[in-house]
Amino acid sequence: MLNDLPQLNNQNQTNTTKKSNFFENILYSICNYFKSITQWFKDFKQANLKSKWRMIGKFLINYALVLFIIIYVVIVAIIEPRFVNLTSIVDIITQSSLLLMVSLGMAGIIVLSGADLSASSIVFFVVAIVSTLIPNITTKGAGAGSGIYLINGLVLPLAVAFVVALILGGGVGAINGTLTAKFKVHPFIGTMATNFIFGGSALVLLVMTGLGASSSTIQIDPSSDLVKFVRSGFKIGNVTVPNIVWFAFIAVFVISIIWNKTKFGKHMFAVGCNTEAAKVSGINVTFTTISVFVLSGIMYGYAAFFGMGQNNGGGENSYSLLGLYAIASCVIGGVSFSGGVGKIRGVVFGVILFQLIRNSTGYIGLTTSVGNVFIGIVVAFAVVFDMLKYRQRS
Amino acid sequence: MNMDIDNQTTTNTTTNHDEYLLRLVNISKSFGEVKALQGVSLNVRPGTVHALMGENGAGKSTLMKCLFGLYKKDDGEMYLDGKPINFVNPKQALENGVAMVHQELNQVTKRNIVDNLYLGRYKTKFGIISEREMLIRTKGLLQKLGINTNPKKILSELSVSERQMVEIAKAYSYNSKILVLDEPTSSLSTKEVEHLFGIIDMLKKDGCGIVYISHKMDEILRISDDVTVMRDGKWIATTPAKDLTMDIIIKQMVGRELSNRFPPKQNTIGETVLKVNNLTGKYSPTIKDVSFELKRGEILGVAGLQGSRRTELLETLFALRKIESGEVIYDGKVLPNNRTPKQTIKKGFALLTEERKATGIFGILPIKFNSTIANLNDYRTARVFLNDGKMSKDSEHVVKSMRVKTPNIKTHIGSLSGGNQQKVIIGRWLLTKPKVLLLDEPTRGIDVGAKYEIYQLINELAEKGNSIMVISSEMEELFGITDRMLVMSNGRLAGIVNTKESSQEEVMELSAKFV
Numbered sequence: 048m049l050n051d052l053p054q055l056n057n058q059n060q061t062n063t064t065k066k067s068n069f070f071e072n073i074l075y076s077i078c079n080y081f082k083s084i085t086q087w088f089k090d091f092k093q094a095n096l097k098s099k100w101r102m103i104g105k106f107l108i109n110y111a112l113v114l115f116i117i118i119y120v121v122i123v124a125i126i127e128p129r130f131v132n133l134t135s136i137v138d139i140i141t142q143s144s145l146l147l148m149v150s151l152g153m154a155g156i157i158v159l160s161g162a163d164l165s166a167s168s169i170v171f172f173v174v175a176i177v178s179t180l181i182p183n184i185t186t187k188g189a190g191a192g193s194g195i196y197l198i199n200g201l202v203l204p205l206a207v208a209f210v211v212a213l214i215l216g217g218g219v220g221a222i223n224g225t226l227t228a229k230f231k232v233h234p235f236i237g238t239m240a241t242n243f244i245f246g247g248s249a250l251v252l253l254v255m256t257g258l259g260a261s262s263s264t265i266q267i268d269p270s271s272d273l274v275k276f277v278r279s280g281f282k283i284g285n286v287t288v289p290n291i292v293w294f295a296f297i298a299v300f301v302i303s304i305i306w307n308k309t310k311f312g313k314h315m316f317a318v319g320c321n322t323e324a325a326k327v328s329g330i331n332v333t334f335t336t337i338s339v340f341v342l343s344g345i346m347y348g349y350a351a352f353f354g355m356g357q358n359n360g361g362g363e364n365s366y367s368l369l370g371l372y373a374i375a376s377c378v379i380g381g382v383s384f385s386g387g388v389g390k391i392r393g394v395v396f397g398v399i400l401f402q403l404i405r406n407s408t409g410y411i412g413l414t415t416s417v418g419n420v421f422i423g424i425v426v427a428f429a430v431v432f433d434m435l436k437y438r439q440r441s
Numbered sequence: 442m443n444m445d446i447d448n449q450t451t452t453n454t455t456t457n458h459d460e461y462l463l464r465l466v467n468i469s470k471s472f473g474e475v476k477a478l479q480g481v482s483l484n485v486r487p488g489t490v491h492a493l494m495g496e497n498g499a500g501k502s503t504l505m506k507c508l509f510g511l512y513k514k515d516d517g518e519m520y521l522d523g524k525p526i527n528f529v530n531p532k533q534a535l536e537n538g539v540a541m542v543h544q545e546l547n548q549v550t551k552r553n554i555v556d557n558l559y560l561g562r563y564k565t566k567f568g569i570i571s572e573r574e575m576l577i578r579t580k581g582l583l584q585k586l587g588i589n590t591n592p593k594k595i596l597s598e599l600s601v602s603e604r605q606m607v608e609i610a611k612a613y614s615y616n617s618k619i620l621v622l623d624e625p626t627s628s629l630s631t632k633e634v635e636h637l638f639g640i641i642d643m644l645k646k647d648g649c650g651i652v653y654i655s656h657k658m659d660e661i662l663r664i665s666d667d668v669t670v671m672r673d674g675k676w677i678a679t680t681p682a683k684d685l686t687m688d689i690i691i692k693q694m695v696g697r698e699l700s701n702r703f704p705p706k707q708n709t710i711g712e713t714v715l716k717v718n719n720l721t722g723k724y725s726p727t728i729k730d731v732s733f734e735l736k737r738g739e740i741l742g743v744a745g746l747q748g749s750r751r752t753e754l755l756e757t758l759f760a761l762r763k764i765e766s767g768e769v770i771y772d773g774k775v776l777p778n779n780r781t782p783k784q785t786i787k788k789g790f791a792l793l794t795e796e797r798k799a800t801g802i803f804g805i806l807p808i809k810f811n812s813t814i815a816n817l818n819d820y821r822t823a824r825v826f827l828n829d830g831k832m833s834k835d836s837e838h839v840v841k842s843m844r845v846k847t848p849n850i851k852t853h854i855g856s857l858s859g860g861n862q863q864k865v866i867i868g869r870w871l872l873t874k875p876k877v878l879l880l881d882e883p884t885r886g887i888d889v890g891a892k893y894e895i896y897q898l899i900n901e902l903a904e905k906g907n908s909i910m911v912i913s914s915e916m917e918e919l920f921g922i923t924d925r926m927l928v929m930s931n932g933r934l935a936g937i938v939n940t941k942e943s944s945q946e947e948v949m950e951l952s953a954k955f956v
Contacts, residue, residue: 072822072826328786387806
């Protein structure tokens with residue numbers, strides 16, 4: 048030990064001279080992943096019978112969600128074989144996309160052991176504002192081209208509108224974050240307040256501009272650039288995979304890089320796990336917390352922009368439950384409410400399972416209400432399972 | 442009646458099972474592949490203190506948790522008063538006369554003392570909780586045990602040692618036949634330890650059997666009647682305390698001889714690196730008007746009683762606590778008083794906190810995360826992204842060089858023993874290449890072998906020109922490793938002594954200066 052210790056200080060200096068770039072870094076992680084898989088098989092071959100069972104058990108626990116999805120699909124397919132066709136699969140993926148974008152934002156807040164009740168309102172708020180900034184907005188019944196604009200005559204190009212959506216979302220997120228981090232309001236309460244504020248503001252705005260009129264529904268012309276862009280995509284056979292799916296993929300990639308490959312990501316987990324220890328380790332807890340909220344706000348803005356295209360605008364009802372669905376998906380995906388634990392992989396599969404259950408009920412002759420009951424059971428089960436998993440660890 | 446039993450047991454040395462109050466026979470327990478206990482036996486006579494010793498991870502706590510119903514034993518038998526027992530939960534254990542004071546306090550900190558004492562067994566009349574009766578009983582109990590605290594006080598307002606006493610009072614209030622104390626003195630001051638020993642004497646006279654887990658040899662030799670030593674989950678020896686010396690116990694515990702408890706010092710003291718002038722903290726409890734100098738390569742101890750705000754001194758220096766006035770000059774430059782811990786770390790400071798669980802570890806996260814979290818700047822590539830490979834490498838290095846016992850770096854730190862957790866956290870700080878290390882009770886709750894390793898490490902760091910401040914409640918430890926000592930008393934600096942020229946008496950006297 049004595050001889051080893053001094054190296055602790057020296058070793059780093061020799062390492063810093065060799066700089067590896069970002070892609071090498073990613074490649075390294077991917078290689079490591081495959082290495083760990085082959086290592087698993089090697090270990091499995093060498094293990095005795097008892098530890099073989101234990102390894103299988105551990106595998107089942109770690110991949111329970113994926114296995115559950117597979118089992119679920121098989122059962123539904125047995126009841127109604129028509130369920131397994133390209134259209135319904137693409138449907139699930141398409142409909143998952145919007146929820147996934149919101150969930151990726153939500154997950155960060157849950158890692159901080161909070162919850163964001165304002166997600167739906169932020170999305171709707173951004174939709175309400177940005178829809179008055181882009182071309183080809185029509186009120187119900189009016190002809191194409193006669194749009195209503197927030198500022199008369201100001202029509203932003205799509206790319207700029209996109210940035211505005213992100214900034215708006217991030218701004219509201221900053222308010223949530225400040226309430227939580229600076230004023231120590233419990234996120235549940237703070238975001239409940241902003242939920243009312245921004246949900247209400249969006250409706251007021253719609254009435255003021257006359258955009259929503261009485262129905263509080265925004266309609267974007269289906270022939271507008273945004274709708275066309277988001278809904279078009281490449282074809283597999285005669286089924287279109289819309290572009291929104293790719294943007295969901297991009298979001299997954301970017302967020303997983305932020306979570307796993309940046310200082311900010313590590314800080315987020317540290318704060319979620321043990322705030323005091325994080326402070327002692329030199330982490331700016333306030334800044335980290337606010338940043339997590341800002342990041343989730345940006346994700347809501349991102350979701351709002353593409354959701355608006357996918358839904359032709361849409362009304363309050365199209366977005367009002369998104370936040371709760373996102374929380375449910377994160378919980379199903381194993382993002383723990385006790386903080387500090389969560390994986391992007393889990394969030395993705397959580398969203399997919401959530402959407403899968405909702406979409407499949409129709410095929411097997413049940414109503415969506417029955418689907419809701421089933422989702423509730425899965426959420427409860429996921430939490431119990433999570434606790435068991437955690438207990439096993441400690 | 443109790444005296445009779447006492448006389449009988451001390452005169453009768455033949456093995457007679459009836460004389461034992463508690464018998465644990467061949468207890469075994471495994472966690473996965475780890476054999477935590479292998480056929481361990483323990484016999485406790487009534488009216489005696491039975492010390493249970495061993496390094497961290499030797500299985501002492503596990504054995505007691507099996508008894509208390511927290512763990513399910515794999516194999517073996519237990520008898521209380523000759524009757525076989527097998528508690529499935531702590532409630533059952535408590536109801537049958539087995540109480541335990543845990544190493545880590547599990548209390549409802551937002552409720553008052555009365556609530557905590559009666560938690561799980563509220564006194565009711567026709568289904569309504571009778572607050573008054575509970576209050577009277579609590580008052581009586583605290584009085585009997587000589588604890589001077591208002592029973593209506595909220596626990597979070599009490600000091601750690603007071604909370605510890607409340608926990609002991611709670612265990613006592615169950616009228617248990619067997620009382621297990623797991624490291625009860627780790628957060629108590631000398632005076633409070635005496636107090637505790639008084640309570641233990643009282644219990645002995647009542648005919649209770651006490652199982653006493655501790656690392657502190659002098660305490661063990663003083664109060665215990667029998668000493669059982671465990672090592673690596675196995676029973677090593679049970680010996681009457683009067684036949685034992687510190688050396689024999691250490692030999693039994695580590696399986697080798699530790700001739701000297703403290704490694705030889707070879708550090709050379711250089712010029713002043715840190716100068717503190719009239720440092721005063723903002724929010725009470727805090728320090729007042731503390732001035733001292735810290736030199737290059739020096740090990741500066743911080744002595745004082747519990748509540749003398751030694752911890753507050755280090756935390757104020759580290760800027761974890763707000764500074765009201767005063768000056769900290771480091772390397773010739775005045776550090777701003779409104780700095781953040783982050784900025785202090787950048788200057789080359791590191792703080793090892795006292796409460797490992799609360800402010801040190803990220804329990805559910807892996808060792809890799811825990812060892813690298815304070816040093817993330819080093820792993821950045823392209824300014825933003827972290828180099829995973831390098832993080833793994835550094836983490837592996839911490840595990841190897843600090844001799845952390847763990848399957849791999851993906852293991853959750855919460856599942857390691859206290860000593861190993863401490864090593865990981867020290868490793869975390871060493872990765873940041875600190876110049877001034879602030880260590881708050883670095884060896885608290887750590888076994889003898891690991892303690893020696895940590896002393897060596899402190900020496901080594903000092904030899905390399907780092908400056909170290911170390912708080913310890915163990916006087917011998919301070920005298921064994923430091924060059925000079927600050928003595929704190931009630932938030933103020935009572936004096937600075939040269940370790941070689943000072944005595945324990947002088948330090949004790951100074952620490953009572955402002956009380």
